Amino acid sequence: MIDAAGLRVMRAIADEGSFTSAAASLGYSQPAISQMVRRLEQRVGTPLVDRVGRTVRLTEAGHALARHAGTVLAALDAAEEEVAALAGLRAGRVRLSAFPSASATLVPKALALVRDRFPGVSMTFTEAEPPESLAALRAGECDLAVAFTYAGTDVARGEEDLDIFVTRHLLDDEVLVALPTDHALASLEEPVPLRALADAAWIAGCPRCRGHLLDLAGRAGFTPAVSFETEDYVAVQGLVAAGLGVALIPDLIARTAFNPDVVIRPVVPASRREIVAVTTADLQHVPAVAAALEALTDVAGSPDLLPTFPAVAADRVDSEAVLDYHL
Amino acid sequence: MIDAAGLRVMRAIADEGSFTSAAASLGYSQPAISQMVRRLEQRVGTPLVDRVGRTVRLTEAGHALARHAGTVLAALDAAEEEVAALAGLRAGRVRLSAFPSASATLVPKALALVRDRFPGVSMTFTEAEPPESLAALRAGECDLAVAFTYAGTDVARGEEDLDIFVTRHLLDDEVLVALPTDHALASLEEPVPLRALADAAWIAGCPRCRGHLLDLAGRAGFTPAVSFETEDYVAVQGLVAAGLGVALIPDLIARTAFNPDVVIRPVVPASRREIVAVTTADLQHVPAVAAALEALTDVAGSPDLLPTFPAVAADRVDSEAVLDYHL
DNA sequence: GGGCAACCATAATGCAGCGTTATAGGCCAG
């Protein structure tokens, strides 16, 4: 019945003392005020102003509205200010979920970038494997997920329907092979043929990575003998270092969890997992989410922020260089 | 930018959990909500809802608006309630101004009537002669004035331009003559001819009444010798009773300030003053003012509430009857 | 796995709120 515009007008009339100057102060024309008041009056059913001579005076009801206008408009302004802060990146919260190996590199850099660019935006972070993070996204428990999908495999798509989400490519993470330093193929100049490891004992990572291993090996014509399974890639490399087997290991993880007793080598056929940021069609337009997305993209795309660790033989890596790669 | 309708919609969505039921709870159709939200979103520049699957969830900005909606709408409701109370006569204040002889009869009855009919409406009363009460009306210091004007005379119009006001006839107050009980004409059956008092000593009331006396006497062909002037009609009658002169005295006053030693008689040529309620074109539509106006009209028109005191010779008046006329 | 129910989006349409300019009318002062 009564709207904010009407209250604004009544307040302006009370403050200015005339329709004309109220109109000027609000940026309206004089007749606009005149008929605005008339409309209001016939809505509330009682005169709001008393026009006597060439002056206008508020009636009791008019004064009531002018008085309430302050409260209402202040509350409205507060609401506007709050959303304006959210829209202007002076406030906001992004709940990010990422898988473990991203949490060590990509995510911290991106969090720092967002914090530097938009101090008012706060980010919370939860570590979760892609299926869980996507479920959280769907359930509205997080706004942005960093997930990965093995290119050419339907591993990810089988578990969660990515179509309902919006994905942004961050980087291609090449899948390498981890060998004990004393392994016969450890000093091979060329990439290691996967088939050459057909008879090796295999150590598998997370379930989805295991799926990828089986898929890849199947294409290479063999079924790997999986001796150990663990989601902890530090453990994986420990097992490899102890000579208990070989493992496929993504580049990003190799850089993160570096073990000097392990040799990381490229492998043929080459394969990669695609690391993506995932959000919803709506959330991608929320400024804070967009800013986080941007920061992730920047980190993933900038060699300075996230240096590409060349897949090198262990003997070409010294501790100092490794330290550089740890954040 | 943000209006109350938008907030109402956001709150409904937050409460109901879907556009469809929010629409139902607000009495809108579903598409109305849909495009309302879209409009709001493009106004504030950030998504307000996250549509994932067939459910909608509020974003941070959406929650902010929904949260503020309570405050804003509560304040708006308070404003509406206040004007509704004024419009519905559950509240309101009428500042009434009336001339002295009306304050004794008309006004108290009318005030009581308003109080009985609309207990929420309060009335304040100020005694003032017509010129002053009309000035107060013009200055916005009162809402309703009870004034009088001598019919056929421009006395009132000369002093204040009644055209800018709205007047309502209340009653015609016949002008009578007050004579000492032992006056030669006191027992005349017929109305007293004014000319017969051409040589009498005259006592004049208020300035405007004095003007009326001069006007009337002028038409009757004489100039009255005014011995005394006082605005107090009790004093006027006291002077008459003491045999110090005769006086013109309006019926209403005669009834109010009854003096047993004075005879009140009709006079020819007859004349009357018109008692009117005056307000402004706008104020007459303010419910409380209209109610007061109505009450005044009712009192003036109802013999029960304001009995007509017949102009009788003193010998036909006994104290008991007189007491009846005093309210 | 297929159909059905629920939910949101879009299109097309109509009305009314709400602004504009132009003009008229009334009050008050010099």
Place this chain on the structure above:
DNA sequence: CTGGCCTATAACGCTGCATTATGGTTGCCC
């Protein structure tokens, strides 16, 4: 009595905002 300063009204146009009708998904349930 005239000029300036008010407000009111008229005529007009636009845009907001509602409607109905329809389509596309999603997700549940048999």
